[in-house]
Amino acid sequence: MIAVVGSGLVGRGWAIVFARAGCTVRLWDADPEQATRAIRGIEAELDGLAELGLAGDGPPPEVLGRISVASTLDAALDGAAHVQECTPEILETKQAVFAQLDAAAAQDTVLASSTSGIRASLFSESLTGRARCLVAHPLNPPHLIPLVELVPAPWTDPAVVDRTRALMEGVGQATVTLKKEVPGFVVNRLQGALLHEAFRLVQDDVADVADVDAAVASGLGLRWSFMGPFETIDLNAPGGIADYVARYGELYLDLARDGGPPRPWDPHLARALETDRRKQLPASRLGERARWRDRRLALLAAHKLRHASDHDI
Amino acid sequence: MIAVVGSGLVGRGWAIVFARAGCTVRLWDADPEQATRAIRGIEAELDGLAELGLAGDGPPPEVLGRISVASTLDAALDGAAHVQECTPEILETKQAVFAQLDAAAAQDTVLASSTSGIRASLFSESLTGRARCLVAHPLNPPHLIPLVELVPAPWTDPAVVDRTRALMEGVGQATVTLKKEVPGFVVNRLQGALLHEAFRLVQDDVADVADVDAAVASGLGLRWSFMGPFETIDLNAPGGIADYVARYGELYLDLARDGGPPRPWDPHLARALETDRRKQLPASRLGERARWRDRRLALLAAHKLRHASDHDI
Numbered sequence: 014m015i016a017v018v019g020s021g022l023v024g025r026g027w028a029i030v031f032a033r034a035g036c037t038v039r040l041w042d043a044d045p046e047q048a049t050r051a052i053r054g055i056e057a058e059l060d061g062l063a064e065l066g067l068a069g070d071g072p073p074p075e076v077l078g079r080i081s082v083a084s085t086l087d088a089a090l091d092g093a094a095h096v097q098e099c100t101p102e103i104l105e106t107k108q109a110v111f112a113q114l115d116a117a118a119a120q121d122t123v124l125a126s127s128t129s130g131i132r133a134s135l136f137s138e139s140l141t142g143r144a145r146c147l148v149a150h151p152l153n154p155p156h157l158i159p160l161v162e163l164v165p166a167p168w169t170d171p172a173v174v175d176r177t178r179a180l181m182e183g184v185g186q187a188t189v190t191l192k193k194e195v196p197g198f199v200v201n202r203l204q205g206a207l208l209h210e211a212f213r214l215v216q217d218d219v220a221d222v223a224d225v226d227a228a229v230a231s232g233l234g235l236r237w238s239f240m241g242p243f244e245t246i247d248l249n250a251p252g253g254i255a256d257y258v259a260r261y262g263e264l265y266l267d268l269a270r271d272g273g274p275p276r277p278w279d280p281h282l283a284r285a286l287e288t289d290r291r292k293q294l295p296a297s298r299l300g301e302r303a304r305w306r307d308r309r310l311a312l313l314a315a316h317k318l319r320h321a322s323d324h325d326i
Numbered sequence: 327m328i329a330v331v332g333s334g335l336v337g338r339g340w341a342i343v344f345a346r347a348g349c350t351v352r353l354w355d356a357d358p359e360q361a362t363r364a365i366r367g368i369e370a371e372l373d374g375l376a377e378l379g380l381a382g383d384g385p386p387p388e389v390l391g392r393i394s395v396a397s398t399l400d401a402a403l404d405g406a407a408h409v410q411e412c413t414p415e416i417l418e419t420k421q422a423v424f425a426q427l428d429a430a431a432a433q434d435t436v437l438a439s440s441t442s443g444i445r446a447s448l449f450s451e452s453l454t455g456r457a458r459c460l461v462a463h464p465l466n467p468p469h470l471i472p473l474v475e476l477v478p479a480p481w482t483d484p485a486v487v488d489r490t491r492a493l494m495e496g497v498g499q500a501t502v503t504l505k506k507e508v509p510g511f512v513v514n515r516l517q518g519a520l521l522h523e524a525f526r527l528v529q530d531d532v533a534d535v536a537d538v539d540a541a542v543a544s545g546l547g548l549r550w551s552f553m554g555p556f557e558t559i560d561l562n563a564p565g566g567i568a569d570y571v572a573r574y575g576e577l578y579l580d581l582a583r584d585g586g587p588p589r590p591w592d593p594h595l596a597r598a599l600e601t602d603r604r605k606q607l608p609a610s611r612l613g614e615r616a617r618w619r620d621r622r623l624a625l626l627a628a629h630k631l632r633h634a635s636d637h638d639i
Contacts, residue, residue, distance in 0.1 A: 190533065204555070265591070284568060290560045312633050
């Protein structure tokens, strides 16, 4: 049994992830109306997913039937092996919620936060059960992008990390396990590195916003949708990755040095980017485009599922 | 009529790009046997592409019929509107080949190099026709990854850039046009930024090679296969990209500063990466895996083609 605490978009996505894999899910929200809305949202989402083969084995009503709204936090936690916390990204909120969870959950229940940036050490230090707390950060939405970052605090029990990884992989997610807690974890550090270079290229008037986007969306991003950066370069030199480093390492070092130290994303640049993006997509259509993105992610997930083992070696 | 000069993997890919779009292609290689082998390679490739709807409108023999091997460079250039140069990545070679091309091609023929890193200013400066020279750098293979970087030298005629962009977009490629010549162009600067962070995460023992790869291949890379980094963050804050910068700009700056100055990829790290990758994939299977990669790229290209206009807004 899985307890999902917080029923916004992230909580809804997690409920789908666990329920479509056959787990019983109890959803709890401090705002009971939000939880009720969440169930209706999940119901609608499951129909679309089922059409693409992404709603698990059973029919959508069966998957939906595994998700219930708990009327109290205690009821949600009763018998839960794993709690996936999905409350707002505010340190004080995380601290208060984790104190509540640690006080109420059975001793062997794992307490995992979906936070994208707040380290587990910041909200678990003073808790009796701090060894069972960790971050399990999904990308959004978790039911369409499988990756979860597992980030232990210095005091998290390694067995808790192992159990969480086994659970996540068991329900079809992919994991990256951090061996220590670092700011930004892995995903946002990688994304940040790419963003800094993208910002610099526009600021230095090397290329337009839309062109930098095309360089990724029609270029680099294609390989990266099924191979990571290391495997990519391992296959891009005849002798593998060591050969690649020997051939191009110095060149890449020059490029990195040439960029100079990290620059703040100043308000002037932010305004220029905003103006540019709004020409491509008016603010009034941001929501519509986010739905388009999620539809494309769902189509891609179905595509990857279909070809996951094709010619795999 | 398009002349493709050099018939290795890049030249073959370009011949397919142009021929499947209906252009007549003349292939020339200093080694005539290599050119003959190229035709057989293209024939085999076209059959696989046709099954996925990636070989253009006509049947493969019709597409193949548009490609011929020229017995001399003059014959290849005769009547060519565009030359796509694909010879080895050696500065002296590029200089010699471009001198030959500039001497032999009609005045209004555009001379484009496929080089991934040699700036056009380095091989065109002394040529009479230097204003018609530029870099048109594809990702590999060009018939499966549509992106082409157009990089003018300081003296390249803007009309030549425009004409090349129109040609490339006309045959179904996507373009990024650099407004000035910078080392690494755009694609390798973006890739380098991500690689530097990936190397750092492994070197600092934050995460394993396979886990960093998973962070991209099952996470970040999914969105990036159809949206660039700017559009991604534009949709990741309620108020668009300016809102995103206001919310997270300082955090990303801290992460970038936290990484410290660019580090060389030292031989010790390269050996560790090589050892790690060879456990995942023995050296004897690198070629097989590269074919798997190309198969996945072809499947993804077909997928993107199918959904390009789906729900597009």
